[in-house]
Amino acid sequence: MGLAIGIDLGTSTSAAAVYRRGKVESLPIEGKKIMPSVISCKPDGTTLIGHSAKSRLYIDPLNTISSSKRHMGDEGKTYTVSGRSMTPVDAAKEILSKIKAEAEKYLGESVNDAVITIPAYFTSEQREATKKAGELAGFRVLRLLSEPTAAAIAYGLDKEKDQTIMVYDLGGGTFDISILKVEHNHFDVVAVDGDSLLGGDDFDNKIVQYILRQVSVSQSLQGSQEGSISMQRLKEAVEEAKKELSVSDVADITIPDIFNTHIDEELTIDKFNQMVEPLLKKTTDKMKEVLQAAGLTKRDISRVILVGGSTRMRAVREAVTKEIKQPFIADNVDEIVAHGAAIMAANLSAPEKDMAPVPIEVQEAVPHSFGVGMFLNDVWSVKHLISRNDKLPAMGSTLGLTRYPYQTEVDLPVYRQESIVPDEESFLGKLTISVRAQKEPVALSSIFELDENGILVLSSSELPDYSPIIRQYADTGEVNIPLLRDMIDSKQIQVKSVKIDTTK
Amino acid sequence: MTKEEVMQAFEQTQNSFKQKEQEIASWKNQVNLLEQKMDGIVNAFQAMYDGLDLPADLDEETENQLQNRKDGIRLSVKSASRLERKWKDIQWPEDFAENFVTPEELVNEIKANKEQHSDKPKNSEQAETSTEQKQDEINTEPAAEVEKEETSEQKNQAGLAETERKSDIELVQEKAEINEKVLDGLTDFTNSLQKQFYSFFEKAVVPVIDGLYSGKKFSAEWISQLQEQNNEENERVIEWLDVYDRFIQEMTEFLETFNFHLYEPEEGALFDEETMEPIGVVENHEMEDEQVAEIVRFGLLSKQRDKEEPLLIRPAQVIVVKNREEQQEDTGEEQPNESGQ
Numbered sequence: 142m143g144l145a146i147g148i149d150l151g152t153s154t155s156a157a158a159v160y161r162r163g164k165v166e167s168l169p170i171e172g173k174k175i176m177p178s179v180i181s182c183k184p185d186g187t188t189l190i191g192h193s194a195k196s197r198l199y200i201d202p203l204n205t206i207s208s209s210k211r212h213m214g215d216e217g218k219t220y221t222v223s224g225r226s227m228t229p230v231d232a233a234k235e236i237l238s239k240i241k242a243e244a245e246k247y248l249g250e251s252v253n254d255a256v257i258t259i260p261a262y263f264t265s266e267q268r269e270a271t272k273k274a275g276e277l278a279g280f281r282v283l284r285l286l287s288e289p290t291a292a293a294i295a296y297g298l299d300k301e302k303d304q305t306i307m308v309y310d311l312g313g314g315t316f317d318i319s320i321l322k323v324e325h326n327h328f329d330v331v332a333v334d335g336d337s338l339l340g341g342d343d344f345d346n347k348i349v350q351y352i353l354r355q356v357s358v359s360q361s362l363q364g365s366q367e368g369s370i371s372m373q374r375l376k377e378a379v380e381e382a383k384k385e386l387s388v389s390d391v392a393d394i395t396i397p398d399i400f401n402t403h404i405d406e407e408l409t410i411d412k413f414n415q416m417v418e419p420l421l422k423k424t425t426d427k428m429k430e431v432l433q434a435a436g437l438t439k440r441d442i443s444r445v446i447l448v449g450g451s452t453r454m455r456a457v458r459e460a461v462t463k464e465i466k467q468p469f470i471a472d473n474v475d476e477i478v479a480h481g482a483a484i485m486a487a488n489l490s491a492p493e494k495d496m497a498p499v500p501i502e503v504q505e506a507v508p509h510s511f512g513v514g515m516f517l518n519d520v521w522s523v524k525h526l527i528s529r530n531d532k533l534p535a536m537g538s539t540l541g542l543t544r545y546p547y548q549t550e551v552d553l554p555v556y557r558q559e560s561i562v563p564d565e566e567s568f569l570g571k572l573t574i575s576v577r578a579q580k581e582p583v584a585l586s587s588i589f590e591l592d593e594n595g596i597l598v599l600s601s602s603e604l605p606d607y608s609p610i611i612r613q614y615a616d617t618g619e620v621n622i623p624l625l626r627d628m629i630d631s632k633q634i635q636v637k638s639v640k641i642d643t644t645k
Numbered sequence: 646m647t648k649e650e651v652m653q654a655f656e657q658t659q660n661s662f663k664q665k666e667q668e669i670a671s672w673k674n675q676v677n678l679l680e681q682k683m684d685g686i687v688n689a690f691q692a693m694y695d696g697l698d699l700p701a702d703l704d705e706e707t708e709n710q711l712q713n714r715k716d717g718i719r720l721s722v723k724s725a726s727r728l729e730r731k732w733k734d735i736q737w738p739e740d741f742a743e744n745f746v747t748p749e750e751l752v753n754e755i756k757a758n759k760e761q762h763s764d765k766p767k768n769s770e771q772a773e774t775s776t777e778q779k780q781d782e783i784n785t786e787p788a789a790e791v792e793k794e795e796t797s798e799q800k801n802q803a804g805l806a807e808t809e810r811k812s813d814i815e816l817v818q819e820k821a822e823i824n825e826k827v828l829d830g831l832t833d834f835t836n837s838l839q840k841q842f843y844s845f846f847e848k849a850v851v852p853v854i855d856g857l858y859s860g861k862k863f864s865a866e867w868i869s870q871l872q873e874q875n876n877e878e879n880e881r882v883i884e885w886l887d888v889y890d891r892f893i894q895e896m897t898e899f900l901e902t903f904n905f906h907l908y909e910p911e912e913g914a915l916f917d918e919e920t921m922e923p924i925g926v927v928e929n930h931e932m933e934d935e936q937v938a939e940i941v942r943f944g945l946l947s948k949q950r951d952k953e954e955p956l957l958i959r960p961a962q963v964i965v966v967k968n969r970e971e972q973q974e975d976t977g978e979e980q981p982n983e984s985g986q
Binding site (some may be wrong): 162164172181189192194195196197199200366369370373374378381393395396397398399403405 | 698716717718719720723724727825829848852855856857859860862863887916918922923924925926927935941942953956960962964965967
């Protein structure tokens, strides 16, 4: 069996790592540890992936695809590049194929197995699409692993006693916050939240705007080509200054001949902190919200770990310390997710358990609530059978009655939404079941089963009148699932199932 | 692993260690040289700036413009003066040799291990004599020690001998693994040092040239205007503006000391996504699509030992020709394939 690798398939950048000889190492892709998740197709038919593709983003945006991860699982999304049609799955496949080829070149052997990370909030169709992309790239996808879980594994938190971990992930363009419970090497994502429009770039932009105000650069100059070149220089200088402020109390931004002037500004850590305070508050507010969603307080959090290049900012560490507690931060926060995936990959591919780096089990949370459409108190509503943050695999059940005498069919529509008011945009599919026509209402059961890969199966069956399960439900409001299973297994009732076409 | 493979692995660590020692010694020289040269460039820049008097008797507008040029150069001098602050001190791995197991140490370990397991003191003495005789044969010594045990054991001691022999090979393997870990640590160190070195030149040194280059480009436009008005005052101004070349030359020599070279593609060259970063597009019907219209910023190359092709540290920033009509004909699309579209 060849080596199994871990892949962080990111929105802006991707990374890969391998666990061998007792340690994790990042796999260089074209000599660099991070590869832009960009694909570009040239008119001559050449497909470029990574840094060279990113270079073409500016001059040939129409034939270049970036941030396609945001559209994973959306079957309606198609890119047309140099006359070639590509779906987000095709784009991910190209990125993964590039990683596979580079990994094989570096390791000197074929690489067939991989663990690919995904955001904890990915829906079932997004998970399926990612897995499909991995398979099309020639990988056996050992597991799709949530990014916060991968980070926690990389931080070695599986080796410690049972604990509750908060993962604070601030990347270039997105912010994610997750809470995991670790018990006996068993990972359980209990809550996730975030802001897809907040990242390190917003922090840089605060400084850029401050400098532009200091040197009074007009809007017209900013918009000109010369202004655009100057802006590029300023952004690079600002990024360096931000890095310097992570280790120093003061940073200088000194740029001659820019915007028809010279910039010579000293930026103190206090001034920087003051500028970015509103952005940090957005992240700390999300921390509070996710704690509330998990039914926890900050005292319940054993560890906070930081992920993503933007967490190198001292202001982030200070804000997290103030809000929860002193966080853990690794040197390689950009590659930490890939490292965790690599450990998991080695764990899953080890021929013997003793050879695995750490025995890990992962349980993940349901990212969104799922419900069935039915009349509740005569109002057409969504009854949630699986709730957001339930553990995967998840299951839920309810009973209902036909609405009219001599009704012969019942439609059971499935929705993925938090609200109980049905939203047609959240409709995923339906099961239509025939029922015996009788004057009295006919009882039916509905069962939702959602597996680790996010595949939802809806099963329903007509129930015999006066079945004990109906009485129990009337008394307790709970479906006796073991009894229902017995009835199915003993063929007392006949079940009709549907695998929901979640790609709609 | 067979005994031969184990011995070979151990010996390989010795060769690799020597290479690593040389590599670290070379890095120490490089870093010492950098620290000296940094001091030199800071002093040279300051001296050049201090001697940078404006020509006398200029009209007010020209004097203001030239003073503005001098202010820009002052910032480049200021950036250069901060180079020492931006270079992080290196924590050299001082105790790595202590953890590394040499062939002599391995022989002693094997001997000690044998003495510990053997109930025959006479054999131990023989082994000691044998080791002393072979102390100059660095790489073959441990192999000989293991070999000697294999051939000298008597049949009626087979059980014990087997245990000892296995233990010795295991010992060699254990020491080879220790050495590999030391080597891994040293590789991590040199990789990180190389990264710091490249990053320092890319993010701290070359931006000083970028500032001077921008000033030079700005001045070039001014010079062409001045040349049109042929008079003596302008000649003095043009001569003064040569100062950019002197500063750039000084910094370029500093780069070359460390095998770094500026990469400046030619205007009109075809855009190369491997070595160039586009930061603008222009229409220019005199040129073909994807020809380089302007170099905005130099790239940076590092010439590597034993390699013909230099390593690209930073791509050159360029403005590329993109003529609108052809763009529309080619694609028929209006929106880029970026997020949110």
